[in-house]
Amino acid sequence: MQRSSGCALAARRLCRAFNLDRSPSAFDLPLYFCPAFRSLSLGNPTARRPQSRPESRWTQVRQLHAQSVSAPSAEGQPELAQKPQRTLPLQCPGCGAFSQTAVPSDAGYYNLSRKSVMQYLGLERPKEAKKPRKADQIVQEVLQSVDVEALECQGIDLKSLLPESKPASAATTEPDKPPVCDRCHNLIHHSTGNSIYHPSIESLRETIEESPYKYNHVYHVLDAADFPMSLLPRLHSLMDIKLRPRNRRSDPVNFRHGKKTEMSFIITRSDLLAPTKEQVDALMPYLQSVLRDALGRVGERVRLGNVHCVSAKRAWWTKQLKEEIWERGGAGWMVGKVNVGKSQLFEAVYPKGRMDEKPPKQQISIKVFPKTQTNANPPLAEPEQDSEDSNPLLPGRTAMPDDDFPLLPPPLPETNYPPMPVVSSLPGTTASPIRVPFGNGRGELIDLPGLSRGDLELHVREEKRKNLIMTERIVPETYAVTPGRSLLIGGFIRLTPRNVAPDEELVFIMYPFTPIKAHCTSTRKAVAVQTEAEDAPNVENIALPGTGATIKHAGAFQVRYDTTKKQARAVLDRTGVKADRLPFRVLGIDILIEGCGWVEVEVQVRTKKLFGSPSASSSATSATATIREGEKDGGDGLGEVASTSEWMEKLDLRPEPVNAEEKEGSGKDGQPEPNWPIIDVYSPEGRFIGYRRPMNGFVINRKPHKNQRGRPRKSMKGAKKLAKAARREEE
Incomplete structure (x- = not known):
């Protein structure tokens, strides 16, 4: 027993000395400062450290390398011929990953042969022998044949015609900002890179709890492209944040554990909703009502005066938000899902160039960290005698227990214009929290890694994944879809109207606000394209091969918003009749596609058909019976529209009935539920689909009507006078 414990102790010492991980099975995971990996179990569960005390628990050792981190001897790194003048930055300023020189495929890797890295370290690149050009050889031959002394006697000085040599000090100037890692370099210049593992909400909560500031404000960032699908409904409860209720007599937000934490909602990329800022501001009541619906029961009790609708691209309300961050001080945390625009918003609202302003009178921060900031890029020191295998470019990289290492990395050195996080369309760009202080200790802004959003891009071909992100406002086309026809979005998402009333065929008008190409065709052909059948027509399907086998029914949505x-x-306005007295109703709904956009659906129904008999339950039952009869005939429940095929029998593409509470429920005052039109949506795995009340985006973003009237005819008054004068002259 003593021998085994001694071997284990010796093994731990060797691992700590050579900077080796104690779990060799997890070497393929990129290990960063990000606290998302606290809960990951590494390797064999039996290899975990036994608990020595009840309050301690085994967590991941926060180190970076799975082998010795000696940069000069690492594969692919050049031998350093001279001593560098400084070390690499502690974190990559672009993604926040812990800097390393061992694993090129992971974030935070620095290639020492890169020009910007060598200039930052104070190294000189070896000069390559340049081959002389033919023009230079001709010039040299001419100069050799010229008598320079004779020309000088005539007053011609050839030396004055030569360019002056630059001073040597100009070529050795040090860059002001540290370089980014190779992954961020490829994202900026080549738009290529790999996503990192997305953290969990619990890990972000633990990170915020370690804030050294007394006042903390969480900015819940949402995306306007699929609002409100990027909302985390329970974020405030999981982070123990109290939202302001509607009752103005209620107790204000109190301090907990000596800290005060509040939350605001920020809807980014609002320029995708409307062409002008005034139109977006007019949508604020609508956005607040949709947010209340998304919050559930909590939405009816809280006050939503803390909702901001901004656009970093068009600079809409970013200046006001920047001033709010400056006046509030403390720690501002950017929390949200991936690809919602956190990093771009971070750069737009960060208060730059304010180090010279006076500090606030009140105390904002708690003195947890020392006031004097440590240098993130210290000069290179002499290595110790017992650290032969240590990396001289990465000081302090030793394997330490997680209890001795804080979750938050140290803040960046405060400057007027610090480097900002990298802005990229790649989901999961930020690898670790990036802390950027401002205002001489007034506060700091922290960009946190994004949470998972649904991974719709995993079902799309790699060369088409960029098309999923809406980068500019879309003016949609109009598609008239009747029962028996369907609308395909990208070839792998299908919207099919359901004919609830057999005696009346409704026309569904659809406006796709998505960057993916839409196509309207018959339902039989649309199913063949979506399921990747052999007899499918020539319609583009951007999904990966094999995605057709995962297509499922995502829901039956009632078009119930008037x-x-x-x-x-x-x-x-023309007739003066009220809307409830019209013989028809216009109903609508917005079908959301996660991370891509939405499809606005409208349908016009007769009032007597909508509120008359049969009731909704009988209509839904009759619609389901019609579907079952179609299945008996070998179709897909759409009567004569669908045809029999083997792939239809293998896949379960039958539309499910409406939810029980919607199908058999009653309307207001005990009245029967109206006969709402229904639209079925099919997507990979039956996911990535949502709905909201209609925004009527087509009315806001429609193309301007061209003037149908021709150019006004020129007045003939002058021509008639000229003709009359000509006749008089002839007489």
Whole structure:
């Protein structure tokens, strides 16, 4: 027993001395400062450290390398012919990953042969012998044949015609900002890179709990492209944050554990909603109502005056948010899912160039960290005698227990214009928290890694994944979809109307606000394209091969939101009739595609058909019976539209009935539920689909109508006078 414990102790000492991990099975994982890996179990569960005390627990050792981190001897790194003048930055300023020189495929890797890295370290690149050009050889031959002394006697000085040599000090100037890692370099210049593992909400909560500031503010960043699908409904409860209730007499937000934490909602990329800032501001009541619906029961009790709708691209309300961050001080945390625009918003609202302003009178921060900041890039020191295998470019990289290492990395040195996080469309760009202080200790802004969003891009071909992100405002095309036809989005998402009333065929008008190409065709052909059948027509499908086998029913959505007042405003203004007295109703709904955009659906129904008999339950039952009859005939539940095929029998593409609470429920005052039109949506794994009340985006973003009237005819008054004068002259 003593021998085994002695071997284990010797092994731990060797691992700590040579900077080796104690779990060799997890070497393929990129290990950063990000606290998401605290909960990961590494290697064999039996290899975990036994608990020595009840309050201690085994967590991952926060180190970076799975082998010795000696940079000069690492594979692919050049031998350093001279001693560098400084070390690498502690973190990559672009993604926040811990700097390393051992694993080129991971974030934070620095290639020492890169020009910017060598200049930052104070190294000189070896000069390559340049081959002389033919023009230079001709010039040299001419100069050798010229008598320079004779020309000088005539007053011609050839030396004055030569360019002056630059001073040697100009070529050896040190760069002001540290370089980014190779992964960020490829993202900026080549738009290529790998995503990192997304953290969990619990890990972000533990990170925020270690804040050294007394006042903390969490900015929950949402994306306007698929709002509100990027919302985390329970974020405030998981982070123990109290939202302000509607009751103004309620107790204000109190301090907990000596800290005060509040939350605001920020809707980014608002320029995707409307062309002008005034139109986006007019949508704020709508956005607040949609946010209340997404929050559930909590949304009816809280006050939503803390919702900001900004656009970093167009600089809409970013200046006001920047001033709010400056006045509030303390720690500002950017929390949200991936690809919602956190890093771009970070750069737009960070208060730059304010180091010379006076500090606030009140105390904002708790003195946890020392006031004097440690130098993140210290000069190179002489290595110790017992650290022969240590990396001279990465000081202090030793394997330490997680209890001795804080979750938060140290902040960057405060400057007026510090380096900002990298902005990229790649999901999961930020690898670790990036702390950028401002205002001489007034506060700091922290960019946290993004949470998982749904991974729709994993079902799309790699060369088409960039098309999933909406980068500019879309003016949609109009598609009239009748029962028996479907709308394909990218070839792998299908919207199919369901004909609830057999005696009346409704026309569904669809406006796809997505960067993916849409195509309207018959339902039989649309199913063949979506499921990648052999007899599928020639319609582009951007999904990966094999995705057709994963297509499932994502939901049956009732088109139940009345938009008659907005869509039929011209008729109401001309006739003076109220909307509830019209013989028809215009209903709408927005079908959301996670991370891509939305499809606005509208349908016009007769009032007597909508509120008359049969009830919703009987109509839904009859629709389901019609589907079952179609299945007996070998179709897909759409009658004569679908045809029999083997792939239809293998896949379960039957539309499910509407939810029980929606199908058999009653309306207000005990009245029967109206006969709402239904639209079925099919997607990979039956996921990535949501809905919201309609925004009527087509009315806001529609193309301007061209003037149908021709150019006004030129007045003939002058021509008639000239003709009359000509006749008089002839007489």
